[in-house]
Amino acid sequence: MARKNLLYAQSGGVTPVINATACGVIETARNHRDQIGKVFAAKDGILGALREDLIDTSKETKSVVAGLRHTPGGAFGSCRYKLKSIEENLAEYERLIDVFAAHNIGYFLYNGGGDSADTAHKVSQIGKKLGYPIQCIGVPKTIDNDLPITDVCPGFPSVAKYVAVSIMEASLDVMSMASSSTKVFILEVMGRHAGWIAAAGGMAQRETGDPPHIILFPEVTFDEAAFLAKVETSVKKYGYCSIVVSEGVKNPDGQFLADAGTRDAFGHAQLGGVAPVVANLVKSKLGYKYHWAVSDYLQRSARHIASKVDAEQAYAVGKAAVDYCLQGKSGVMPVIERTSDKPFRWKIAEAKLSKIANREKKMPKGFITRDGFGITNRCRTYLEPLIRGEDYPPYDKQGLPKYVRIKGILVNKKLDEWSA
C-alpha cells in the first residue's frame, strides 16, 4: 500500500513558536519517509484544507525548514474559522474527507487551541463513518494558556517572558525619572478571558516594592476605589507605580473597561486600549503624570526574546504528533506533563481530544493574591520554570533576525472549487 501523506494545519492566533512546532512536524516526518509520504501544509489554516490550497513542504529546503524553529508568525498562514457541528454542516466535513482522499492524506495534524481539538476530534469520527479512516492528531498551541490537561500551552511561555522582561525594563525607566516626571506607567497585555499573560508580568517582581505594583486580571472585577488607593500608596511608598493590565478587565457591570473607554474623533468606540482608559482615570482622580504602552501583536511575535523551554516544548509536541501517527494513533493530542517543579522536569503525555475539546482552563483562584492585584507564590512556582532560558534567533550582518520565508508552492488541485 502506498505511503499516506500528512496534512498539517495551523489554527487561530499565531505565536512566537508555532513555527517551531511545524519544524518538529516536518523534520520528524522527513526522518520517516518510509512510512510517511509528503507533508502538506494547509495554506491559511483549515480554510486552505477546504479550498484545497495545499502547500507542498517537500519543496522547502532543509535550511528553511530548520529556520522555522526560530521564525515567529505562522509560516503557512492561519485563520479564525470554526467548523460548524456535523449536524449543521456535514458538507464541510465531507469536503475535508474529499480533499484528504484526493491527495492520499492519511494523517491530519491540527495545531491550535480548544476549537481545533474539537474539529480534529470530529474529523476523526466522520472519517470512519464515510469509509475514509483518517488519523487525526491535535497539536497544542495558544498564548492564552487555557487548554485543559496540558501543563502549559506552547506559545504562552514566550509571551510570558516578553511581558516580564518588558515591564521590568520599562519600570527601571519610570523609576529613574519619577521624582520629577512620570509617576504611573501602564502596560496593556493580551488575555480577554484569562489572566495568564498579565500574571506573567508579576515575575518581574522579586522583592516587596519591586514592580509591577499592580496587576489587573480579567478574573477580578475592576474596583476603582481599591485600585486608585493602591496606586496612591505605591507612588507615596516607592515614588512611582508600575501597572500591568489585561485587555479583558471588566467593570462591575460586566463591561470591558476598554469598551467603556475611549472614543475617537469620529465617535467610534476604540477597540483595544484599556491602558489609556486606566491612565486617564489615574490622571483625572489622582493627577499623576502617566505613560502607557499597548504591546498588542509585539508580545505575540517577539521571537527575539522567546523562552528556551517554550521553543523546546513547541518543537517536541510537533515531533510527538508525528510519532503518534507512526504508532497508528488518532483522536489524541500530545500535551506537556510537568513531572517536577524543582528541578523542573517535563515530558510529553497523551491526552484524548474529547477531553481537551471546548474546555477552558482558567487561572486557579490560588494564583491571585487576596487583594486581587498580584500573583501568589504558587503562581510563581508554576510560571518560573516556563520563562527559563533564552533561545535567540540567529542575526544577519545588518543586525536583524534571520527569519525565514517559505516558497509555499501549492500542489495541483484535483477537485472542483469549494464554496462555503
Place this chain on the structure above:
Amino acid sequence: MARKNLLYAQSGGVTPVINATACGVIETARNHRDQIGKVFAAKDGILGALREDLIDTSKETKSVVAGLRHTPGGAFGSCRYKLKSIEENLAEYERLIDVFAAHNIGYFLYNGGGDSADTAHKVSQIGKKLGYPIQCIGVPKTIDNDLPITDVCPGFPSVAKYVAVSIMEASLDVMSMASSSTKVFILEVMGRHAGWIAAAGGMAQRETGDPPHIILFPEVTFDEAAFLAKVETSVKKYGYCSIVVSEGVKNPDGQFLADAGTRDAFGHAQLGGVAPVVANLVKSKLGYKYHWAVSDYLQRSARHIASKVDAEQAYAVGKAAVDYCLQGKSGVMPVIERTSDKPFRWKIAEAKLSKIANREKKMPKGFITRDGFGITNRCRTYLEPLIRGEDYPPYDKQGLPKYVRIKGILVNKKLDEWSA
C-alpha cells in the same frame, strides 16, 4: 594639591544604554585614582546637584558598576529641568559652584542632549567668573538623535534596533492571518519633532513589498487621502499593510494627530496614542480590521535587544569624557565621528559645547522617499551599521535579565538646603 572629585549627572529622558556611559565614566576614573578623587553622581540629575544630593559611587562594588553597562533606565536618576539663563537666574549657577566647592569637585560631566550641553557650557564660563574654575564636559545622549556634529546620539541605535525588530516580527504575525483577519497593523513610536526612530522601522524592509509599507514622519504633513490610498494599495497588493507612525505626526493645521484624536470616557484629550487615531481612520474610511501597538517606554528601555554598536559608543563617550578631564579640557563634548560606512568605522572626536548647545539636527530631506512614506537608500546607509550586533545582558536562572541596582549612598551635606 588635593585631587579634585568628579561629578556626573544624567539629564532628561533615559535610554537603554545611558548607564553604559556612567559605567565608562566610573571605571575610567577608577583607573586614575592618582588624578581623580571620588566620582559623585547627582541624584535625579541636575536637581540632585542643586540639592546637594550626591551619590558616592565609591561605595558601589566593582560588579555593580560593571553591571551598569547592561542595565537600562538611569541608575542615578534623571530629571527634566533646564537651568534658566545666567541673567535670569544667576543664583542657580552660584549654587552649583557652591556645591562644587563644598565637595572639592573639579570636574563636571553632564550626560544629556542639547539643553545639557548648553548648561555645561554656561557652568564652565560662570565658574571662571566666580573664581572657581571647573572643567565641564558634555556627554552625548538622546534617543531622539537630534544633536548636531555627532554622527549619532548614544541611545538612538538601540531604540532603532528595537523598532526594526519589533515591526519585522509583528508584520510576520499580521501577514500570516491577513487573509481572514487583521489587515492593517500600526506601531506607534517616539519622536515628537524628528522622525529618526520612525525611520528605523524602515530597516525591516529588505525587498519591495516587505513591511513596513508605510512610515509616517513628523517631518511630513499628514495627507489623509494619500495615506488611505497607500494603505488600500498595500492591502490589495500584499494582503496586508504594516505601518510605523511617529507620535509627532501633524495634520495640515499643524496640530498633532494624537491630540486631534481620542477622548476618554471623561472627555479628556488622550495624551499619546496617535496609533488608535490612525487605526480608527483606516477602519472608518476603508473598513479594514486593524490592530495597533504603542511601544512608549518599552522602546526606550529595551536593553534586552540593544545594539552592540550603541553599547560600545555609549561606553566610549563616558570614557572619553574622563580622558578629557585628565587632559585639562573643558567646554567640550566627545562625539561620534563616522570615518567609513563600509566597512563601518567610527572614532571619538572632540566638539565645542558652544557648537552643540541648543541646535537640533533634523532628518535630512534626502532620507525620506518622494512620496513621504518611506526611507531612501541614503538613510539605510546611515542607519544600517548603527543597529549591527547584539549585546545581550546576562540572564539569571529564573530567565530574567540581571539588571543591577545601586546602593545610592549620599555624601553628607555641607551646605544649607537649596530652595529653587
